[in-house]
Amino acid sequence: KAGVTQTPRYLIKTRGQQVTLSCSPISGHRSVSWYQQTPGQGLQFLFEYFSETQRNKGNFPGRFSGRQFSNSRSEMNVSTLELGDSALYLCASSLESGGAEDIQYFGAGTRLSVL
Amino acid sequence: KNEVEQSPQNLTAQEGEFITINCSYSVGISALHWLQQHPGGGIVSLFMLSSGKKKHGRLIATINIQEKHSSLHITASHPRDSAVYICAVPSGSRLTFGEGTQLTVNP
Numbered sequence: 001k002a003g004v005t006q007t008p009r010y011l012i013k014t015r016g017q018q019v020t021l022s023c024s025p026i027s028g029h030r031s032v033s034w035y036q037q038t039p040g041q042g043l044q045f046l047f048e049y050f051s052e053t054q055r056n057k058g059n060f061p062g063r064f065s066g067r068q069f070s071n072s073r074s075e076m077n078v079s080t081l082e083l084g085d086s087a088l089y090l091c092a093s094s095l096e097s098g099g100a101e102d103i104q105y106f107g108a109g110t111r112l113s114v115l
Numbered sequence: 116k117n118e119v120e121q122s123p124q125n126l127t128a129q130e131g132e133f134i135t136i137n138c139s140y141s142v143g144i145s146a147l148h149w150l151q152q153h154p155g156g157g158i159v160s161l162f163m164l165s166s167g168k169k170k171h172g173r174l175i176a177t178i179n180i181q182e183k184h185s186s187l188h189i190t191a192s193h194p195r196d197s198a199v200y201i202c203a204v205p206s207g208s209r210l211t212f213g214e215g216t217q218l219t220v221n222p
């Protein structure tokens with residue numbers, strides 16, 4: 001079974017631009033969660049999608065958004081990029097429960113640099 | 116006070132030593148996760164446990180729900196165990212993470 005696939009792996013953008021990151025979960029997994037990891041703040045939860053619906057959201061500004069498609073693939077979008085958005089963005093998939101009672105399987109991440 | 120606190124933040128050991136990493140949390144939980152992150156960023160789920168103890172190879176995880184405390188032990192540590200170890204607790208479907216413990220095992 002293929003693992004969680006994130007594309008692209010690396011991305012360089014400038015301030016003010018927008019970016020879209022993609023995550024393909026493990027086949028059969030319906031929950032996709034997104035996380036941001038920075039040296040200063042560590043790992044932080046962005047949002048979680050299940051059956052095309054956002055089920056949970058972290059404390060991030062509205063510039064961060066996401067969606068999930070009927071095949072469970074998910075995208076996250078960051079608009080009006082700021083220098084502080086430079087981070088490793090990780091997605092994780094699980095069968096049903098997100099982080100509650102399922103093991104999460106992580107992708108390799110997308111490393112975003114904002115110049 | 117953070118919801119999830121880990122100790123120590125950094126740990127250096129000699130190959131073969133017994134390692135313990137601790138995690139305390141302040142909220143009621145249904146399960147606790149231990150994760151491993153290698154240089155380069157990849158994260159692997161090591162354990163998800165809601166009570167007692169789990170063992171996988173040289174790794175052992177324990178949890179005491181009443182005391183809101185979990186420990187991750189590594190027996191006979193090896194340089195390939197060098198990584199960041201992170202505990203995480205759920206609130207609904209979201210995870211809150213500890214700051215991580217950077218483990219370095221020297222040969």
